Amino acid sequence: MSQEFFIFVVMVGVFAAGTFALKWPVAVSMLLASVAGALAGGFGVPIRHLVEGTFGYVDTILTIATAMIFMNAFKDSGGLEALSAATIRRFHKIPGLLLVLLTFVVMFPGMITGSSSASVLTAGAVVAPMFAALGIPGVEAAALIAMAGILGMIAPPVNIPAMIIGGGIDMPYVGFEIPLLLLTVPLAVFSAFYFGYRFVKKTDISAVVRTLDTKTLDQYGGFRLFSPVLIVLILMVLDKALPKIFNLGMPLIFVLSTIPAYFTGKRFNILNSAKTAIEQALPVLGILVGVGMFIQIMTLTGVRGFIVVNALSVPPALLYLAIAISIPLFGAVSSFGASSVLGVPFLLALLGRDQIITAASLSLIAALGDFMPPTALSAIFAAQVVGLDGYGKTLKKLVIPSLILIVWALVFIIFSKQIRTLY
Amino acid sequence: MTIIYLGILAAVLALVLWALVTSKKPSFQATAAMVIVPLLLRLLLIK
Numbered sequence: 351m352s353q354e355f356f357i358f359v360v361m362v363g364v365f366a367a368g369t370f371a372l373k374w375p376v377a378v379s380m381l382l383a384s385v386a387g388a389l390a391g392g393f394g395v396p397i398r399h400l401v402e403g404t405f406g407y408v409d410t411i412l413t414i415a416t417a418m419i420f421m422n423a424f425k426d427s428g429g430l431e432a433l434s435a436a437t438i439r440r441f442h443k444i445p446g447l448l449l450v451l452l453t454f455v456v457m458f459p460g461m462i463t464g465s466s467s468a469s470v471l472t473a474g475a476v477v478a479p480m481f482a483a484l485g486i487p488g489v490e491a492a493a494l495i496a497m498a499g500i501l502g503m504i505a506p507p508v509n510i511p512a513m514i515i516g517g518g519i520d521m522p523y524v525g526f527e528i529p530l531l532l533l534t535v536p537l538a539v540f541s542a543f544y545f546g547y548r549f550v551k552k553t554d555i556s557a558v559v560r561t562l563d564t565k566t567l568d569q570y571g572g573f574r575l576f577s578p579v580l581i582v583l584i585l586m587v588l589d590k591a592l593p594k595i596f597n598l599g600m601p602l603i604f605v606l607s608t609i610p611a612y613f614t615g616k617r618f619n620i621l622n623s624a625k626t627a628i629e630q631a632l633p634v635l636g637i638l639v640g641v642g643m644f645i646q647i648m649t650l651t652g653v654r655g656f657i658v659v660n661a662l663s664v665p666p667a668l669l670y671l672a673i674a675i676s677i678p679l680f681g682a683v684s685s686f687g688a689s690s691v692l693g694v695p696f697l698l699a700l701l702g703r704d705q706i707i708t709a710a711s712l713s714l715i716a717a718l719g720d721f722m723p724p725t726a727l728s729a730i731f732a733a734q735v736v737g738l739d740g741y742g743k744t745l746k747k748l749v750i751p752s753l754i755l756i757v758w759a760l761v762f763i764i765f766s767k768q769i770r771t772l773y
Numbered sequence: 774m775t776i777i778y779l780g781i782l783a784a785v786l787a788l789v790l791w792a793l794v795t796s797k798k799p800s801f802q803a804t805a806a807m808v809i810v811p812l813l814l815r816l817l818l819i820k
Contacts, residue, residue, distance in 0.1 A: 375800045377807050404811040405820055411808065415785045597774075601781050628788040629796075635789075636804035639811060 353391075354656035361387040361644070361653070365683060369724040375633070376725050380640025380683070384647040391651035403646025407638040407686070410464070410510055414631055414638075416604035417463030417508075420582070421472040422627035423608045427615030428566035429575045430455075430476045435564045436572055438480060442555045446543065449484070449550050452477050453498045453542040457534075460502020462582065462604075464510040466720045469499040470731040471630050478735050483561070485553035486546045488736045493747035494545040496732035498538065500717040503685075504710075505534040507586055508600065511689035511713035518694030521705060528773050529710040533762060541751055570615050578611040634727065641687040654691060661695035669699060670763070673715060674756045681719015689716040704766035711759040711766070718755065721748055779816060786812040 364386040368379030384403070388396050424430055434455055441448040456477050460469035474495040481491040504511070506527040513523045567575065585603040588596045598606070612620050648654040664672050673696050680688035693712045700708050720728035726741060729748065733741035762769060786809065793805035814820045 375804045377804045378800070381807060401810060401814070401820075404807070405815070408811050408815055411812070412782060412785060415788075416781060419788075599778070602777060605781055624788055625791055625795075628785070629792050629801075632789070632792060632801065632804055632808065635808045639807045642811075 352656065354652045357387050357390045357651045358648075358653045358656065360390040361648070362683075365644075366724075375636060376684070377633070377636030377640040380637070380644045384640075384643040387644075387647045387651055387653070391647075393650060396647075396650065399646050399650050400643050403643035404639045406642030406645065410513075410686075411635050411638055413508070413600045413604075414463055414465050414468070414634060415628060416601040416608075417459075417465070418468055418472075418627040418631040419624045420578070420604040420608045420611070421459045421463065421468055422623045422630070423611040423618070423620065424578050425472050425476065426618035426623045427575065427578070427611045428570070429578065429611065429615055430473055432564075432567040432570075432572065432575045432615070434473075434477050434480055435562050435567050438555075438562055439559060439564065439567075442559045445484075445550045445553075445555060446547055448555070449542040449546045450539050452480060453494065453538050456495055456498035457502030457505055457538060458579075460499055461505045462508060464503060464508035464513075465631070465634055466496075466499035466503040466717070466728040467631070467634050467731055469502040470495055470728055470735060474499060474732060475735040478737075480558075481546065482736075483558045484546070484555065485549040487549065488738050489743045489747055490545045490549065492729075492732040492736040492738055492741070492744040493751075494541055495735065496721065496728040496744060496748060497541045497545070497751055499728040499732065500720050501534045501538050501541070503720070504530060504714050504717050505538075506530045509710070509713055511685060511693065511716040512709055514686060514689040515693035515697055515709045515712055515716075518690065519697060519705075521709065525706050526710055529707045529762070529769070530713075532769070533710055533714050533759065537751075537755055537758060540754070544751060545747070566616060575615050577614050578607045581610060582607040637684050637725065637727075638686060641684045641690070644683065644687060645690050648691065657691060658695040658698070661692065662699050664699065669696075670760050672696075673712070673763075674760060677712065677715045678718040678722055678752075678756070681716065681722040682725060683719075684725060685716045685719030688719045689713060692716075700763065703763055704770045707766035707769055708763050711762040714759045714762075715756055718752055721745060721752060779818075782812060782816050786816060 361383045365379045365383035368374040437451045456473045459472045460466050516523055589598050677688050677692050680692050729741045729744050733744045789805055789808050793802050796802055
């Protein structure tokens with residue numbers, strides 16, 4: 351057994367013991383796994399490296415924090431609830447389309463924040479009662495919300511795993527929008543039909559519409575309620591189209607869009623709303639800090655290089671199998687960690703493919719890490735917002751769609767050059 | 774732009790600190806403390 355492999359086993363072992371056996375927070379387990387790895391590598395307790403590692407995702411932390419504050423303000427203003435109500439009222443005669451559009455509503459916060467937890471905890475919580483009213487049982491509703499959460503996390507404009515993978519080979523996060531839409535939209539449509547259509551078609555949706563609470567929507571009007579989202583979209587477009595004039599950055603865009611949310615709908619305590627948002631986001635922010643430390647120590651001890659070399663030397667026939675198995679499994683640590691530690695070497699091993707489509711596809715597979723116990727953020731939170739006791743049944747429901755997701759992503763990698771010619 | 778960035782950072786840091794002191798769960802407090810380290814150092818322009 352090489353020393354690097356031994357250190358890797360120690361790190362994973364301490365992490366697994368901390369999260370599974372001792373039920374510590376994932377972030378704390380990662381910190382201790384990093385310390386254990388450094389000790390096993392003969393580096394003592396390298397405080398400088400541990401602190402250095404925490405800086406790996408500071409900008410991402412700031413983006414997620416401000417995006418969560420925006421989403422919570424939008425939710426507290428009644429905007430999110432009104433968006434779901436408006437969707438049901440407008441499309442209730444076409445149940446299939448209604449279901450797909452509600453799935454897109456759940457995806458929306460993840461698209462903006464790059465976090466599946468943001469989707470599940472904000473839009474998922476709002477849409478969950480509507481799924482129940484449409485006749486979808488709790489387990490299926492939780493599975494659909496969890497799947498929409500990870501698809502929202504991967505859909506453009508913000509895809510953090512793709513940014514991490516691209517960053518590993520100095521590839522800018524440019525030109526990802528179309529591949530990410532091609533990857534996520536069909537899966538979202540499939541998931542909506544797979545989990546919900548057989549229940550929704552049996553439900554009398556006219557009765558649901560009659561009992562729908564549209565008070566906020568009627569009082570303030572759709573345009574006024576949804577204007578904070580329009581401001582986010584406009585500022586994002588301007589930021590990309592005119593970078594020399596605007597160049598605001600995502601955190602400032604979310605802050606600028608949060609302020610109007612206070613005036614466009616129901617009044618709410620903006621400080622309490624922001625605090626709740628931070629409390630909801632904190633487990634994810636902690637994981638990002640922990641992943642940063644974990645990866646820093648893996649780099650320091652040579653474990654990262656060991657993984658890269660092994661990934662590059664995988665025979666071509668086994669490469670896709672290795673991608674399909676190892677990336678989601680490493681997601682038990684974190685989907686962001688899987689993107690960094692495994693996504694980058696696999697992208698290097700696939701240099702002959704179209705790099706943007708390949709990185710986008712690898713990010714989609716990495717997102718499955720949010721279903722992988724013990725972290726399983728998306729599945730845990732989805733089960734919570736629906737009101738289920740545990741998330742085991744939700745995970746079982748997600749197995750087949752997850753396999754389809756992996757196959758879909760691998761098809762995109764294999765035919766990346768042909769897909770590139772389509773747009 | 775740096776001052777605006779630091780202002781946003783300070784606001785997020787204050788919210789994390791607020792969440793830490795009002796929480797009674799040690800596991801949540803430990804996670805919050807970990808998040809505070811890079812935010813505080815960045816705010817002080819140490820790194």
